[in-house]
Every structure is written in structure tokens, then in C-alpha cells.
Amino acid sequence: MLVLPVAFIPLLGYAVLATRSASTDPERGLPRWTMSGRLLGDGFWIALAVILIAAPFALALGPLAALIDQAHLWRVNDAALSRLYGYIAAGFILALPWGIVMLLLMPHATAHFAMTGLPCYLFDFPAALRGVARDFTTWNVAAAAIVTAWALGLACVGLVCIGVAPGIFYAILVSAHASAALNHADTRG
Numbered sequence: 001m002l003v004l005p006v007a008f009i010p011l012l013g014y015a016v017l018a019t020r021s022a023s024t025d026p027e028r029g030l031p032r033w034t035m036s037g038r039l040l041g042d043g044f045w046i047a048l049a050v051i052l053i054a055a056p057f058a059l060a061l062g063p064l065a066a067l068i069d070q071a072h073l074w075r076v077n078d079a080a081l082s083r084l085y086g087y088i089a090a091g092f093i094l095a096l097p098w099g100i101v102m103l104l105l106m107p108h109a110t111a112h113f114a115m116t117g118l119p120c121y122l123f124d125f126p127a128a129l130r131g132v133a134r135d136f137t138t139w140n141v142a143a144a145a146i147v148t149a150w151a152l153g154l155a156c157v158g159l160v161c162i163g164v165a166p167g168i169f170y171a172i173l174v175s176a177h178a179s180a181a182l183n184h185a186d187t188r189g
Helices: 004-024 036-070 079-116 117-121 127-132 138-160 164-188
Strands: none
Touching: 004 036, 004 079, 004 164, 036 079, 036 117, 036 164, 079 117, 079 138, 079 164, 127 138, 138 164
């Protein structure tokens, strides 16, 4: 569990490699996993973009949890448990807008970053939104695939007892392939 946050950087780098591979040759399958500087660099940039997008929601978590706790929605005598319930409720409330923002920004940004290797594409949020507007149908299908993959990946924890790591790995690979489809749509028009 201690190395899990650090292990996500190479995993995210591999997702970029999978996006690049699916963009150039969708029939080839998954690329080989080889640790490299580019894999770590790509993973670092993706992690930084995700942290930047998640930061406003993370900053809003505490104040929203305090508001929910002050509303006394639960009849709990234990103050610590009441605060915990406030954080859980705030997390669920913020999860939807955070997920929508991630779906609007990251697939196009990741596809462009994977093909160019330029980190500036990860932070060009107006261009990502223009990409969604340009080919909404392809983005919608890709977003549906990404959401379904993450739901199935996270369900692996409780339903299938496979574990969180294989479920997240599956979801990230499906997300990479869906992002590659957006790159094909961008090059068409």
C-alpha cells in the first residue's frame, strides 16, 4: 500500500504508451511493458494534470464536509463519526462534477500528449473542450467506455474480489484506447 501512489506514475506512463500505440496501430494490441525514462516522464505529466484538475475539488471537500456536518443530517452522538459522515457525503457530492470535468478535459488532452510528447497539451483545457465540441459523438462513446471501464474496474474490488490494482489497470487501459479513438476523430476533421 505504501508504494501504490508511486506505482501510479509508471502505470499512467504506460497508459500514455498504450494510447500512442492504439493511435498509430489499433490492431497491434498492448505494447510491451518496459521501464524507461519516457514512461516515467509521461506518467509524471499525466499525474500532474490529474492533480491540477482535482485540486479545486479537493480544496472544496473540507468546507463542504463542514457544512454537511453542521446541517446535522445524521442523528449521531459521536462528533468524530458525524464529521466522517460529512466527509463521505461531501466526497460523493464532489465526485460527479470532478468526474465530468475529468471526462471533458483528459481524454483529448491525453491523446494529443501521447502523439506529440508535449506536456503543454495536457494543460490546454480550451483545446480539449474544443475537441469535445468538434466531435461530440466520438467523445460521447469514448466517455461511455471510460465510465463503464472504471465502474467495472472498481467493482472488481467488492464483487469479484480480484483487487483494486487489476481493476484500475483495466480501467486505465480501456481509457487509453478510448482516448486514442479521439485522436483518430481529431485527425479526420
